[in-house]
Amino acid sequence: MGTLENQIVRITSRLVAPFIQVYGIYVIIHGHLSPGGGFSGGAIFGASLVLVALSFNLEVGAKQISHDTASILESGGALGFVITGLVAIALGANFLANQSAGFPMGQTGQLFSAGAIFIITFFLGIKVASTIVTLFYNIIEGEDKSGDAH
């Protein structure tokens, strides 16, 4: 099971990773209430997934989120962003309009409020997190399959 330093790194990252993930989700879904938003929250969440894959090995990391799932989420986040803009057109307003398109605004200051901002922040967080995971996996195992790895 490896040396002592390996054990320390693994146990620490296994303990810390859920808290980082919860914090990332908190930053994403509170993007319209507190500092943060889709970009920073997605970066925190993706960094926690990469941390687990880096401290254990790539198979354990791929068990958390597979490559195909990451690719689908990455495309789906961008697609959801554009579709949210197009829904505003279908509702009779400009592209990416929020209040004038009739999105449910809710009570100001509550969690489920601000209409399209909440939805777009959620999709943006998904997209950024899966982008970081996909980028890491593609760099770390990119050239190995062709056989001329250094």
Next chain:
Amino acid sequence: MMTGVLTEILNGLLLLFLVVCAIAVAQIRDMLSAVIVFASFGLIMAIVWQQLSSPDVAMVEAALGTGVTTLLLIAAISKTRRTE
């Protein structure tokens, strides 16, 4: 009044540390050490953004500049040579 002076001293020290880190990243021959010094550069940069009262940018800098950039650069070093 006193806290204002202390804040000025703190900001000056942070900026001095930023300059030292930037020069050290350019001077160090070992790539892995340079990446670690670059991570500390990003961390100090996040504190400077917080001092400039922009916590959004500070969070992005702390997550991307310190975490993800370091991971990607270490992954790139593991694919190439370590010394310059």
Next chain:
Amino acid sequence: MEDLLFIIIAAIFAMRYLLRLQARGVFTILLVGLIGFFFSFTVAEMPPFGDPNNPVFNEIPARYMESGVADTGAVNIVSSVIIDYRAFDTIGEATVLFVAIAAVIATLRSH
């Protein structure tokens, strides 16, 4: 205070290279000194940080701060600007991210 700091650091590194003085070294010192002088001059001429009389505080941030909550329903003004008022910029940013990851996959994935 900060510009004085930059001048001192530039002087220290100039003194380090003064020990082995060559034509290239003199030229480098002059060039670095010139760049440092202009940087310090620019920093000294900048408006003070956070002053309400700065030229960036015109009617546009005033509009955002007055009616941002009523327009978008978001308490965080930064979020209401980048996702509601300037959402088209954010869609361009997401597109840049998408194109970057597509280029990395096309370059590095071998199969």
